[in-house]
Amino acid sequence: MxxxxxxxxxxxxxxxxxxxxxxxxxxxxxxxxxxxxxxxxxxxxxxxxxxxxxxxxxxxxxxxxxxxxxxxxxxxxxxxxxxxxxxxxxxxxxxxxxxxxxxxxxxxxxxxxxxxxxxxxxxxQRRFDAGYVAAREAVSAGRLGWLHTVRSCSFDPAPPPAGYVPTSGGLFRDCVIHDLDSIRHVTGRDVAWVIAAGSNRGDEVFRRYGDVDTGAALLGLDDGTLGMIGATRYNAAGYDVRLELFGSKDSLVAGMDDRTPVTPVPADEPADARPAYLSFMERFSAAYxxxxxxxxxxxxxxxxxxxxPDEALEAFYLAEACELSRREGRMVQPEEVRS
Known part of the structure; x- marks a missing residue:
């Protein structure tokens, strides 16, 4: 070829x-x-x-x-x-x-x-990460029973260059869209409604362009499962992307290993862990x-x-719905933003 x-x-x-x-x-x-x-x-x-x-x-x-x-x-x-x-x-x-x-x-x-x-x-690329693949297979096989809660996070260790912000599309379209796609893909369910919010406690550049540096979204899936997403540009501990699924029979997490930048407390002795992931390129190398x-x-x-492309379009609809919810402070159904 x-x-x-x-x-x-x-x-x-x-x-x-x-x-x-x-x-x-x-x-x-x-x-x-x-x-x-x-x-x-x-x-x-x-x-x-x-x-x-x-x-x-x-x-x-x-x-x-x-x-x-x-x-x-x-x-x-x-x-x-x-x-x-x-x-x-x-x-x-x-x-x-x-x-x-x-x-x-x-x-x-x-x-x-x-x-x-x-x-x-x-x-x-998260669709090809070994943990996300295993999570999707577990859900499909019924290992977790019926899901009641899904939690996803995308925490960047540092913000992108200031010049990237004006053309990024904003936190929900640029970053959270990966979480939205992952939740749909792993659970096999559509999202019925979203409620989203954002805040700015870091560089003024995000506020200047109508963006946020930290965001959260609550999702209602079409079978009644609740989803929660957290994202930030300021997670200095390291790059942290995880998907947690909780069901009536079992629970599991994709993206948790000895490089995940979280510290359990209290701890009797320092954890024997490798350095945290510093970027998406490193964390998802095998997936790429x-x-x-x-x-x-x-x-x-x-x-x-x-x-x-139809899958990307669905994720984009959800990102748009989150952005609309953030701006207007209300629950949004994806149908409101569909072409």
């Missing part, structure tokens, strides 16, 4: 390195809005034994490179146009979330993917590899799409 990569930044470089380890990927073509960055990444990867990596001088050049698949890891505002162009060219595409900057854009991409049958896989392997299988016709 010949795979194209749009975006040679931090996550793009990581995806490029992973793709180079996959035997099905015979060649990798890299492009970036900054051509020198694409060339530099190609040189670094070309030092590997495979010697099958090259750079294009423009992102548009990828579409004349005879691609079997395209990985989109470019800047967020470029996602929609790249995915739409790939679908029109009938090139299967993997795209980091979000597919588009708003609900309407996501809706139109989902419709185009359904209409053409071109596979578009969205990068919700797994979702790209899944994409290769999807475009090879070996498996069904594990995260199609």
């Amino acid at each position: 010949r795979i194209g990569l749009a975006g040679a930044g931090r996550i793009g470089a990581r995806h490029a390195a992973a793709l180079c380890t996959m035997p099905e990927v015979e060649s990798l073509v890299i492009a970036d809005a900054d051509p020198s960055r694409a060339r530099d990444l190609a040189v670094r990867l070309d030092a590997r034994p495979r010697d099958r990596v090259r750079a294009e001088e423009s992102v548009s050049g990828l579409f004349g490179a005879g691609l079997d698949g395209l990985v989109v890891a470019a800047a967020t505002d470029a996602h929609a146009a790249l995915v739409e162009r790939a679908v029109a060219a009938r090139i299967g595409v993997f795209c980091e979330k979000p597919l588009a900057a708003d609900v309407d854009g996501t809706f139109h991409i989902a419709a185009a993917a359904r209409r053409t049958g071109v596979p578009v896989q969205v990068g919700f 590899d797994a979702e790209l392997r899944a994409f290769i299988d999807v475009i090879a016709g070996r498996r069904a799409n594990p995260c199609p």
Whole structure:
């Protein structure tokens, strides 16, 4: 296979390195809005034994490179146009979330993917984390009985650069959307209503752009299960992402290990733990590899799409509902924000 990569930044470089380890990927073509960055990444990867990596001088050049698949890891505002162009060219595409900057854009991409049958896989990497996979299997098998409570958290150790905030979409669309997707995916249930709130106790930049640095959401699932989400940009102890499920028969947690940045108290002696996770790239390293392997299988016709655009659209609806609830201080049903 010949795979194209749009975006040679931090996550793009990581995806490029992973793709180079996959035997099905015979060649990798890299492009970036900054051509020198694409060339530099190609040189670094070309030092590997495979010697099958090259750079294009423009992102548009990828579409004349005879691609079997395209990985989109470019800047967020470029996602929609790249995915739409790939679908029109009938090139299967993997795209980091979000597919588009708003609900309407996501809706139109989902419709185009359904209409053409071109596979578009969205990068919700938690779906591929071993703990989340095991949790979904446990719920599906009935091991927990009926669920009564689901708790999810996304705690970043430090805020993003100030320049990222104005274009991020806000805490609920940028960060909490992962929790919303995970809850839907693991439980197999839809969300009937949300109540959300946010606060700012950190940098003024969040308030300046109408965003919050800390948020919480209460969800009502369609079977009566209650969900709770917490998220913050200021968890200095480390990167902490967990999903806890409590049922009538059992309970379990995904994302708890000896690197989870929580300290039990009281403690008779210091815990023998490794350093906490510092970023999502580190915490979900294996999951990122797994979702790209899944994409290769999807475009090879070996498996069904594990995260199609319609799933991303549902998560976006819920993020929009949370943002509306936060702004207006009331319960919101997802139907209020659907296109």
